[in-house]
Amino acid sequence: MFPEAIRRAVADALRSVAAAAGLPGLDGLEFVVERPRDRRHGDWATNAALVASRPAGRPPREVAALILEHLPSIPHLERVEPAGPGFLNFTLGPSWYAAVLARAARGGAGHARSEAGAGERVQVEFVSSNPNGPLHIGHGRGGVVGDVLCRVLEYAGHPVEREYYYNDAGAQMGRFAASLEARCRQALGEEASVPEDGYHGAYLEAWGRELAAAQGEALRVLPAEDWGPEVLRWGLARAMRDIEETLELARIPFDSWFSEAELHRRGEVEEAIRRLEERGFLYRAEGALWFRSTDFGDEKDRVLITRDGRYTYLAPDIAYHLDKFGRGFDRLINIWGADHHGYVPRMKAAVAALGFDPGCLELIITQMVNLFRGGEPVRMSTRAGEFVTFRKVIEEVGADAARYYLVAVSPDTTLNFDLEEAKRQSMENPVYYLQYAYARVRSLEEFAAREGVERRPLEEADLTRLGHPAEIELLKQADRLGEEVAEAAARRAPHRIAAYAQDFATAFHKFYTDCRVVTDDAALTQARLWLVEAAKSVLAAVLGLLGLSAPDHM
């Protein structure tokens, strides 16, 4: 990586300055090497002189001049100049961009993979919707954010496991089964009503009819009290099938599906409680069993076993995290919806109480999604179960657009998702802008082939023929890929990839408009064909990271 070369050189220079000019306090100074926002400030810049100014007791510009004087030579560097209040601006020469081109063109979509993650094993748990109904758009956001984050982490050198945890036990499932049973009986012409605290969504009417059609005959002969387990089994499978199909449509794969019921069957919930007991964090009060989470900063203690002897949802959740920590990951990342943010302190408390480092558990909270259609809010009542499902959104706007819009903004920002806008196949849609760049690359390849122009080996290409501003800009943008992915991974900010992808597509479209690739100038044609190949690698990489299709034609 280039910035490290600059960092080393500047650090060396600071040491030399300290020795030569007798200025103390310049060793081990913290300074940054970054890409300046403004192109006129070169390719890289450092604030070293600004930071060194105070300990050196000299004005920043003066320190900058001293650093410059003692700066060792850096390969590929064309020039360094002091600027502004005391920055040092570095500009790279053509040899660097030839190297960037060669790497991208030869290495394909994976050419910028890094070891930034240092092999740290990460497990990401996301979506984790309960199997009692379809996924809604909020789950979709968590799903896409989680999926892209996983792709980004892998690209940045982390082994990643993706897990879906589903609560197929507990009171909610009972309510779900009772509701489904009522809908099924109604479909069979019986008198029945959905319990007050049950699920009233329209989807359950449909599922009730399905169940009646599939199992009606078999159920009819059973005594009323025997329906429950059958209905639950069918309903659970039906819900899981819907969830899995939806995730598949959205291209969100999982490595592992973890069942809460399994946790109970294996006695892990009891085990977790025993462990907390041993460590002295449990007590009985008011007939219930409490976890003293306030010992770890939670605002109040939490019940694990209720007065009537049932586990609260927290008990299996703690057992689940105990299980995860036991699987040897270096880091656990949970992606939760905004409505769960209040559970962060107690979950962290539980992890700490179990004796693990709560810092190894990270919670990413995705804010709400508001759906619009042509600027008008789409009315959704969760209580009445009337909501636009994630599946319907994908079917309406397509997986590419749905994914893009859900991941393009920061997880911290409330997302306003307009179905009409996402569906529009026009220039106001950033998804197509990006894919169009890829389609243009493919079209260039086809055109060259039709013209009988063959790309010769890279060694034979004269890359010094590249020098048009649009060509240089394209290579500069290509050079950013590795850093951008590492940054997105480190900050858990998958939306940065969408932003970078747009920047790159812009550079490519500009190049396409300004520079004709296949011309009578054979040498220039060869150099540009290789540049196009490099661009193709970057586009394939970002489309892959975002989980978008890479169309040959549009």
Added chain:
RNA sequence: GCCCCCGUAGCUCAGUGGACAGAGCAGGAGCCUUCUAAGCUCUUGGGCGGGGGUUCGAAUCCCUCCGGGGGCGCCA
């Protein structure tokens, strides 16, 4: 009342310590006999909700106030 997220251009959003604050869309003016015009160029438009503070430097950090959203169950 307490906790979390947000408040940046007409709209949707980037930017979370650095150099005159950016993009897309919308508005205005242009560019197709040449590899896909789902493209490109130029242009209008904000000083980052208000106030205080830290810093050589703040949209970015701290305090406070205002506005919007979400959460505060022995529900999950």
